[in-house]
């Protein structure tokens with residue numbers, strides 16, 4: 001099912017594999033029409049199936065910027081987002097290693113790291129297509145519930161709901177890093193096309209809130225209601241509440 005709701009282009013497919021195929025096609029299409037595309041990429045369980053389907057796509061001229069990284073964390077740590085991206089995508093496609101950008105969880109001067117990351121995105125010409133998941137608190141990137149929308153790449157304390165959700169990858173909750181470096185809401189908003197993805201019944205409530213709720217920095221994804229070019233790609237389980245409310 002494909003429908004337009006306000007500024008959102010909503011795509012719903014029955015299951016996880018079929019929505020991943022649609023999202024992978026959109027990304028591959030972006031690269032085919034503009035081989036030197038700048039992509040913003042996300043980690044997490046949601047895009048895993050998309051990355052599998054992108055193996056074989058020509059990334060030779062593509063530049064990638066990842067949304068975020070835990071801090072502190074070594075890039076060799078199997079829970080780092082650096083490791084995740086290498087394993088699940090970058091080691092499996094022909095991307096030029098110089099074109100891989102992920103905030104460093106090893107940065108000592110993290111304010112300088114944030115500024116440099118922001119500058120590098122700007123110097124690349126900005127992000128053509130930004131892939132996003134949605135966290136349990138409605139975050140995009142690690143833009144956690146806050147009093148204002150953080151504009152630029154910044155250092156952030158993770159919300160307890162994020163720590164709880166991500167503890168599934170760690171031995172225990174107290175092993176989850178408490179901080180991260182993330183693109184800001186402004187950084188994300190500057191992308192020319194946003195590809196927001198949600199899968200699974202546990203995302204149904206938050207999807208409805210992000211799309212239909214108040215535009216509120218407590219739910220950072222809600223800012224996307226104002227973006228002119230958002231594709232919202234969901235499986236049926238994640239879409240169920242939103243579709244009932246439209």
Ligand code: PGA
Nearest residue numbers: 044045046047133134135
């Ligand atoms: P998930 O994470 O894909 O693992 O659900 C999404 C997020 O926290 O943004």
